[in-house]
Amino acid sequence: MGAGEQVEKGGLARKGQAEDSYFHYFGSLNFRQAKSTVFCPLRQGFSHGRPCRDTSYLLSLPFPGKTQDSLASRPLRRSFLLPPESCPPLRNIRLTLEYEGTAYVGWQTQPNGVSIQSTLEAAIGKMTGEKIKLTASGRTDAGVHALAQPANFKTESSIPLKGFVHGLNSLIPDDICVKRAALMPESFDSRRSALRKTYLYRILNAPVNSALQRRFCWHVSKELDAEAMAEAGRELVGVHDFEAFRSVGCEAEHAVREIYSLVVRREGDFVEIEVTGSGFLRHMVRVITGTLAEAGQGRLTALGLRGIITAKERVRAVMTAPVQGLFLKEVFYDMEPLELYP
Numbered sequence: 001m002g003a004g005e006q007v008e009k010g011g012l013a014r015k016g017q018a019e020d021s022y023f024h025y026f027g028s029l030n031f032r033q034a035k036s037t038v039f040c041p042l043r044q045g046f047s048h049g050r051p052c053r054d055t056s057y058l059l060s061l062p063f064p065g066k067t068q069d070s071l072a073s074r075p076l077r078r079s080f081l082l083p084p085e086s087c088p089p090l091r092n093i094r095l096t097l098e099y100e101g102t103a104y105v106g107w108q109t110q111p112n113g114v115s116i117q118s119t120l121e122a123a124i125g126k127m128t129g130e131k132i133k134l135t136a137s138g139r140t141d142a143g144v145h146a147l148a149q150p151a152n153f154k155t156e157s158s159i160p161l162k163g164f165v166h167g168l169n170s171l172i173p174d175d176i177c178v179k180r181a182a183l184m185p186e187s188f189d190s191r192r193s194a195l196r197k198t199y200l201y202r203i204l205n206a207p208v209n210s211a212l213q214r215r216f217c218w219h220v221s222k223e224l225d226a227e228a229m230a231e232a233g234r235e236l237v238g239v240h241d242f243e244a245f246r247s248v249g250c251e252a253e254h255a256v257r258e259i260y261s262l263v264v265r266r267e268g269d270f271v272e273i274e275v276t277g278s279g280f281l282r283h284m285v286r287v288i289t290g291t292l293a294e295a296g297q298g299r300l301t302a303l304g305l306r307g308i309i310t311a312k313e314r315v316r317a318v319m320t321a322p323v324q325g326l327f328l329k330e331v332f333y334d335m336e337p338l339e340l341y342p
Contacts, residue, residue, distance in 0.1 A: 092188055093164060094152040094337070095120075095134075096180040099145065102215050102324070103175060106142045107149075116140075116176060120151070123171040127164070128157040137190045137197065137331040141282075143323035145216065147200070148179065150190045150331050161341035182337035193333050196260060198276040199285045200329040201321065203293065206269040217270065218289075218325040224271050224296035230264040232295035232302045233273070235309065236288060237262055243312035245288055246281035247320075255281055255312075264292065271296070274329070283320060290319030 097120070105113035109121075117134055124132045136151040159167070161181040168178045187193075202217040204210055209219040236259050243255040258278040265272050273289055291308065294300040308316040 090154045090156060090186070091158075092152055092154050092184045092186050093161070094150055094182045094184045094188065094190065095164070095168075095178050096182075097149040097151060098147055098177045098179050099149065100175040100215070101140060101142065101144045101146070103173075104142060106144070107136055107138075107140045116149075117151075119172060119176060120168070121153075123168050124153060124155075124164075126171060127159060127167050128155050130155055130157065135190050137194050138280075138328070140328055141323060144326045144328065145324075146328040148330050149328050150194075150333075152184060152188060152190045161339060165341060181341050183339040184337055185335060188333075188335050190331075193335055194279075195332045195334060196276055196278055197280065197328070197332070198274060198330040199280065200327040201273040201275075201285060201289045202325045202327070203271040203273075203289070203321075204269055205266075205271050215324050216327075218322050220271075220293060222297055224293065225298070226264050226266040226271050226296065228298070229271070229273070229292040229296040232300065232305045233262040233264055233288075233292055235302050235305045236275075240309050241312055242281055242284060242309070244308050244314055244317045245284050245291070246314070247283035247287075248314065250282040252281050257281065257284070262288075285326060286321045286323065287317050287319075289321035289325070291317045293321065294319055 097116075099116055101116070103114070104119075105115050107116045109115045109118040117136065121132045121134050124130075124134070132153050132155070134151050134153045136149055140146060140149070161183060164181045165178050172178075203224065204213055204217040204219045205221075205224045206219070207221055210217070239256065239258045241254075241256050246252070246255055257280065260276045260278070261274075262276075263272075263274045265274075273285075273292060275285060275288065291300065291305060295302070295305065
């Protein structure tokens with residue numbers, strides 16, 4: 001096909017090997033109306049186009065034999081080329097999320113119920129007009145909460161960070177909150193770029209449960225010895241094979257993980273376990289918590305916990321703490337944001 005040869009309206013054509021990075025757009029729309037129909041090259045390759053919804057950059061493009069005024073007022077019936085450098089770059093936006101997981105099937109989109117991911121993707125898509133893929137630092141299970149879950153998406157939208165924070169919070173349910181938005185380097189990925197994560201587990205250690213706290217803690221009526229739990233927990237710090245501490249359905253290739261710190265503290269009626277590691281297996285923090293609770297009730301010693309690690313048998317760690325006491329507290333990165341709000 002020649003440089004000036006046209007195809008059917010709205011079509012996309014490839015010119016030749018020397019011009020692989022260019023797209024032809026053929027249409028008869030008014031220039032100002034071409035907002036959702038102009039195509040630009042994708043970074044991943046030539047074979048896919050993405051619609052550019054921000055057309056402000058088009059006003060500055062030189063079109064031979066045409067003035068900008070004429071382009072704005074006359075239909076475009078001849079093809080023109082959009083070089084890759086004229087395409088608006090994709091912005092990589094990281095959201096920091098707080099949510100109560102009680103009403104959701106977990107983070108990941110699933111066919112059997114409403115997820116955190118699907119709820120947020122729908123809201124972002126409503127704001128940007130794009131199909132959004134949101135990537136979190138990890139998939140929290142049904143009922144697990146988050147104090148600071150990072151999740152990023154890429155967009156052509158020029159909506160400011162402040163607009164994303166307040167706009168999304170006006171669209172999503174009250175049990176999800178966007179706490180912060182950051183513009184990140186293009187290579188940032190919430191999951192792959194994470195260096196370490198911190199989880200928090202809360203136990204209400206009191207004779208009776210709390211009506212207000214019951215969705216955010218595990219109620220254990222028998223008194224727990226926090227010092228004995230901390231002593232046993234020290235056996236878990238370091239690099240170990242945590243085969244005994246993952247769920248039967250865990251799909252990870254291996255169970256070797258590194259725990260950087262594990263702290264057990266008592267705050268009034270609450271016993272809190274805070275664990276930081278390179279990564280975690282499915283149900284790993286909940287199995288650790290249940291095992292430490294056994295130590296806190298005098299049914300397991302530090303030496304016994306060491307034996308569970310060595311045995312690598314799931315049946316040895318018999319207790320898995322319930323889901324409602326678990327929080328993703330923080331995820332750490334070494335990549336600084338380019339812009340941050342608030």
